[in-house]
Amino acid sequence: MQKEKNNWYASWFNTPYYHILYKDRDHREAALFMNTLTNYLKLKENDSILDLACGKGRHSKYLYRQGFNVTGVDLSEESIAYAKQYEKPRLQFEVHDMCLPFPKKFDAVFNLYTSFGYFEKEEDNLRTIKAIKSELKPNGYGVIDFLNVELAIKKLVPSEKKEVGGILFDIEKYVEDGYIIKNIRFNDEGDDYCFTERVKALRLEGFKDYFEKAGVTLKAVFGDYKLNKFDENTSERLILIFN
Template sequence: MLKDSTMWYASWFDTPYYHILYKDRDQTEAKDFMDNLTRYLSLEKGEKILDLACGKGRHSIYLNSLGFDVTGVDLSKNSIAYASQFENETLKFRVHDMCKPYPEQFSGVFNLFTSFGYFDKEEDNLSTIKAIKSNLNASGFGVIDFLNTDYVIKHLVPEEEKQVEGINFHIQRYVENGHIVKEIRFKDQGEDFFFTERVKAISLEDFKDYFDQAEVHLLDVFGNYQLQKFYKETSPRLILIFK
């Protein structure tokens, strides 16, 4: 049985099974979000965007198709290797740890689809926000698209079976020590696998504290991909715009 490493995201995100399990993510929703976000930020074609924790590059590729100069970075070597096939003069992908500044500045630094709060060390959350700040140019905006922990915990599905590409994924969810935990078990080709996703239940108030420490300014908060107002009890997302 395969166990996750201390940095669980480094092992799980680098497996093909992660992408199999989440292959049905809504591409239309992702595109609409990018349309709404870039329009709201008044970003113009040719401006530089950093897609922080880009995975296999779905947001980066679409942003580039809108005319932006995009760099996608991720800790997963396999994801970056896959995404690199889509590179062109204004789209590139690099392996990078988002806790550290990237050696360029951008008009927008986007951390999308709950790609935050995975770290084992609390200080890495703050380090990431400080890194985002350092990667913004004088007029740049930082964006963190996180889950609304109050909403997610309230609607948590404790157990689920999901079959994808002939693999039966058994999923369990619970809250433990301030983290939302998802355990994923499955068998493939006679071998048992077990991975864990663990995301810190970071509230809006927690983010405000990080921002104060990082000396960044929160400009707006949205509760969904249509960029509607955030409500603690009913909004599925916590989308933060800052600089």
């Protein structure tokens, strides 16, 4: 039986298979990035942070342990249900669509690990930037941590197989109509599954266009989690700081 999901970010992220495939993400690198970023932004103990598209809350939980008041939100009900077991007075999780304004103001809003550019409708990318703006306190900062499209396309592996958790994932990657596409196929207990990740191939100029339309100011651009200078040809990431 072939099981396909069309609204990929709402369905794929809500399956256990997404978390199986990506279970080996580097938690130490994530912690070091959070330390570097919060120091750069001069965030103080008890400052408030919105972790936008937080998944199961790995960044949120770390930021809480560093003394911040953290709200993690995600569209995935399964991810938020999992994260809620870690809730405390300064750590809260809610199901929320990030292109809609969250009804609270924060000292910082973090959108991490390429959690942008998923939408079917182009205008929803701009709506998300506008929503972040509305969620910031007057001196607050928004942060988008995105892939560097130029390098990602150069290093793109068209086809690979990866075994994780006893499941063999067959992964196909390509660029089409301005999107980086990843098709993920696998079999589990006799059922065939197919999911698609689809991320808009946004470059710095594209983000600048969104920022101008949303009325936000780009303050800094970095190319990795140590906040080194961005180079379109060599940087692994595109990290944007704005208010």
